[in-house]
Amino acid sequence: MSIPVLKFDAVIVGAGGAGLRSAIQLSEAGLKTAVLSKVFPTRSHTVAAQGGVAASLGNSEEDHWHWHMYDTVKGSDWLGDQDAIEFMVRKANECVVELEHYGMPFDRTDDGKIYQRPFGGHMSNFGEKPVRRSCAAADRTGHAMLHAMYQRNVKANTQFFVEWMALDLIRDAEGHVVGVTAMEMETGQVVIFHTRATIFATGGAGRIYYSSTNAFINTGDGLGMAARAGIPLEDMEFWQFHPTGVAGAGVLITEGVRGEGGILRNANKERFMERYAPNAKDLASRDVVSRAMTTEINEGRGCGVNKDYVLLDITHLDPNTIMKRLPGIREIGLQFAGVDCIKEPLPVVPTCHYQMGGIPTHYSGRVVTPQNGDYNAVVPGFYAAGECACASVHGANRLGTNSLLDLLVFGKSAGDSAVEDLKAGKAHRELPKDAAEQSLARISAIDNRKGGANVHETRLAMQRTMQNHAGVFRFGDMLKSGVEKILEVEKAARELEIKDKSMAWNTARTEALEMENLIEVAKATMLSAEARKESRGAHVRDDAPDTPEFPNGRNDAEWLKHTLFNPVDNSITYKPVNMQPLTVEPIALKTRSY
Amino acid sequence: MERQDYERLRWRCIRRALLELDITLTRFLDDGFDQLTEEEQAAFVDLVALEDHDLWYLISGKEECNEDEARFVPVVEKLRKCSVRLAG
Incomplete structure (x- = not known):
């Protein structure tokens, strides 16, 4: 079968905050840029963010990026990489002001400055007293942000492919990422996007849990695609709950x-x-x-x-x-x-809200993976930003309003890095002969299977397993049995069957493809959680309680390290946390208490 | 409604920015949409094209339809009733 090939300099998968922010950098640099989205961009889940975006502008009272950095490191329970955190908090003011210039209607003070609200965990002078650091646009911060950035993209000639679902990452024999396959929902046609840079900004995967505040769209498509392409997922045991x-x-x-x-x-x-x-x-x-x-x-x-x-x-x-x-x-x-x-x-x-882990990235937005003893070897041509990525700034728990900041800073940074790499003059690498084979085989299997598993039932089994075995409070024996159960669910998820065989607007097929992504995230979460035998941040185990030796159950001697779950063989390795900031002294380990 | 038109509409109802709308609209498609007149179905298609916050404020009763949205009124009322009836 001949598959159409569309050639772009860059493709961005996802049109939420991180995707739109990175697209601005690429399009304004004159690069031919495509953005793929399952829905119209301003219907992305970023719209639901109300709290605001953190930046130490100091408009309401004295503030400093170093204090913001301290709050973020402490919030992360010291699992966040301090170089990435310093990078993020120091870029915050610039990114917020840029957004203002794009037309974002921030709330204002009487003298016209961006108004700043207090928010839990935002403190001045290294944890001393609360500070007003959150910049918001009434209760529609995420919504206003998306609109401002969408319009900027339209002006910059970004090409949007709306109601398209990305299916698989295309890597060549040397491991370079050379594009993605995607399906146009209206026709069911599979297309290859052949690119020099591929940026994932697909958001979180909160729908792995039975109870989740996430909209139905958060099915972890980027994580599923990365996992199928053999890229490990970082710190997937850490999920924020309400x-x-x-x-x-x-x-x-x-x-x-x-x-x-x-x-x-x-x-x-x-x-x-x-x-x-x-x-x-x-x-x-x-x-x-x-x-x-x-x-x-x-x-x-x-x-x-x-x-x-x-x-x-x-x-x-x-x-x-x-x-x-x-x-x-x-x-x-x-x-x-x-x-x-x-x-x-x-x-x-207790209800799942935010995914701290994700596709491992450097703070430049480049995706990194262990290779030949280097924990952070760059995957050429591949970038990620926002909730799907793990830079890692949130570590074991995210500070409130840092999620919108993450997508602005790292969306921009991923875009800038792609521009820098592309300006270095690299041509399109050749597409592998079998570039679309994996996607076509997946679709064909779902379409033609008889006696397979029902998508809705499989999703429900996964969600109940995750909720009951790897929820907000975790038990060693429950995690162990959870591993067995999720591997059983995985078998079903690899044998999905749908009744509707139509090409055009086959939402049953799309949901089956989403399920194949969800299960990768669920499995990574369960196995990573079972393996981490301490409590830290949002990962709290009954068998790692608060003791004088291990306050809050945290065991830095053994567990101050990032989890890397390898989806190919379900193995787990670890990599060190970067405790060295870019310019300041490290924020020293201490007990996290508020 | 033709199958393709319905499936497109379904996608635009079950993949929203706000969870509240995902749940409410999915439920209405399963139990309510079929009972709409052709005219109301056309109004529903336009209604779900609204921004998520605007649509949710209408359905949850926080806001009412503007004068130029009069054709949405019967559909919004049914959406509100559908939620409450199923709840009871």
Whole structure:
């Protein structure tokens, strides 16, 4: 079969914040640039980001990038690379001001400067007191950001391929990345994008969990493609969770509900937080509450047919208080849980929110992989930025509002690096003869298989396995059995069958292809989590508790290192954390406490 | 509605920027869309082309349709009812 080949200088997969930011650099440098997106760019999940973007502009009060750096390193529980973190925080002001010049309508102070809000974890003078560092555009920061960058791209002649799904990375015999295969959804046609630079900006994969705040689009396509191309995934055990999402839906219930008197109950209607935090009870910190909820579920006191959620009870509150103090909560309960919270408790569960790990990159945005003793050998022609990448600035836990900063700084940096590499004059390398073979074989197998696994059921099995075995609070035995279970689910995910065989707009096929990406991420997460025998940041194990020897369960002597999961043989290796910043003294290890 | 048009619409409903819309629109396609008149179906196609926040504010009742969005009103009402009815 003859497959059409489209030749570009660069292809960017994903049109969220990181993709659009990198595309600006390439197109404005005069390079022929294509952006592939499963949806219209301004419908990317970046739109959902409300919190703002961190930059030490110091518009509201004194601030400094070094303090921002300290907060980020501490937030990461010292797993973030300090060179990448210094790079990011020092680029923050420039990137925010650029965005302002692109037309981003930031909230402003009376004297016209960008207004800055306080945000959890943002401190001045190395953790001394809170500082206002977050720049926002009302409650639509991500939305406004995408619009500003999309328009800038249109002006710069970026070519958008909307409702196209990238399928596989194309690497030649020497390991150079020479493009991607992609499918136009409207026709089902598979096309080769033959390029000199390929940038992944595909976002996170939060849909591996049963309860996730992520939109359905976050299926980890970039990670799946990288894994199939033999590129290891870094630090995949680290996922940020919120304690109370609506069970089965993932929509967040604000922590203010507990603040107003909401009580968590198990299947016996018991107020279980009294046992875990006798003083603070339901107002204990986010991680304590999440751990207690998970323990209740794991010990069989969860609610529902599958005993997999607990209840958040506000039926004892005055309905007027609920309507006045917690606007929107009743609607969320009605729409997403089928429950009127004035009369019945809400089903809730700790809910996945953000992926800290990803495709390993240098802070220049170039993808790196271990080779001949070098942990960070560049994969020529390949770049990644945003949630799909691991630079690593978030380490074991992300500081709030650093996600939008990440996509701006590393989107730009990946774009700049690609421009630099392309200006060095490298021509298009020859396409391998079998460039599209892997993608065509995958599609053909899904289309023609009989007696295979159902996509929806397989996805559900994966999501329940991840939720129950590698959730916010982890247990050694559960992780071990989780490994066996996810490998079983993987077998099903490699044997998917669909009923609809149409070429055009076959959403069943697209969802099957997404499932093949999700399972790569789920497997990497489960195996990486099982292997890391300490607690650090968002990875908290019951068998690595807080002790005087290992505060918070963290064991730097053995585990101050990045995980690299090799998807080819399911093996795990490690690489050192870069503790050496670019220009300042390292932020020395200490116990992470707030 | 032709199969291709429906599948395109389906994709534009099940892959939104906001999770709230993914869930609500998927549910409506499964239980509600078929009962719309042809005119309402055409309005629904245009409605889901709105920006995610704008659409979610309409469906959740935080905002109402503008004067020039009058043809959306019956569809928005059904979307709101669909959520509540299924919830009950």
